Amino acid sequence: MSVKLGVPSKGRLMEKTFDWFGARGVRLALSGSEREYAGAVEGVDGLELVLLSAGEIPRELAAGRIHLGVTGSDLVREKLGAWDEQVAELEPMGFGHADLVIAVPKAWVDVSTLDDLDAVAAAFRARHGFRLRIATKYHRLVREYLREHGVADYQLVDSQGATEGTVKNETAEAIADITSTGETLRANHLKVLAGGPVHRSQATLFKSRKARWSEADRAVLSELKARLGIRD
């Protein structure tokens, strides 16, 4: 048996993950064509590369089908209930930074904090007879955050992409999505509520608490951690 390392199969996260391991003397390489989702690890024996969608890596870790995985810290928290019972954070990797934020129309000049949002939500319900809609794909994280901050008069509407467009399209009054440069928010005339993001995400190396770790697997992990400069 070998230790399975899941890494994102495409895009920015894949390239930066390859670079991050490479800079630490562990070469990840795609085997065959770029479209074949299989790969090899050079530099550490007993480590197998598995290419997966970043969004699926949390579930694969929780199911114990992979031992290690690289994905955004936001995705692990969103996709897994009690995430820290299922996976452990081994190392934040310093790339893939994005903030999960709540944003409202810029034109709402009286709304800049969560308390303002709460007040507007109550007024909205009284006026329209339905709850203010927040479009997002981060249901778990947004619900937890708003509960902690005492905002209750809202409903989430699911949006799996182009979330910032939902306000203009009148399918939501506010949104919760990740932002890095802030350009998409600006282009859609939205502003971020004050008080800090719901979550500050970055690419992170996770270890599964649910996978079967044989004696040999633990030895592979120790060697890998030594190579990567990760202390226990």
Ligand SMILES: Nc1ncnc2c1ncn2[C@@H]1O[C@H](COP(=O)(O)OP(=O)(O)OP(=O)(O)O)[C@@H](O)[C@H]1O
């Ligand atoms: N500007 C950004 N836009 C989108 N995601 C970003 C950005 N910056 C960092 N990320 C992070 O990248 C991860 C999402 O990557 P990606 O979209 O490839 O995942 P995915 O949901 O698996 O996609 P797909 O389903 O299309 O394969 C998240 O952890 C997110 O926080």
Ligand SMILES: O=P(O)(O)OC[C@H]1O[C@H](OP(=O)(O)OP(=O)(O)O)[C@H](O)[C@@H]1O
């Ligand atoms: O702050 P910015 O630098 O503008 O980046 C933020 C945007 O990037 C992501 O979308 P992406 O294009 O990855 O597609 P998605 O809508 O499918 O998530 C995210 O959902 C935002 O829309």
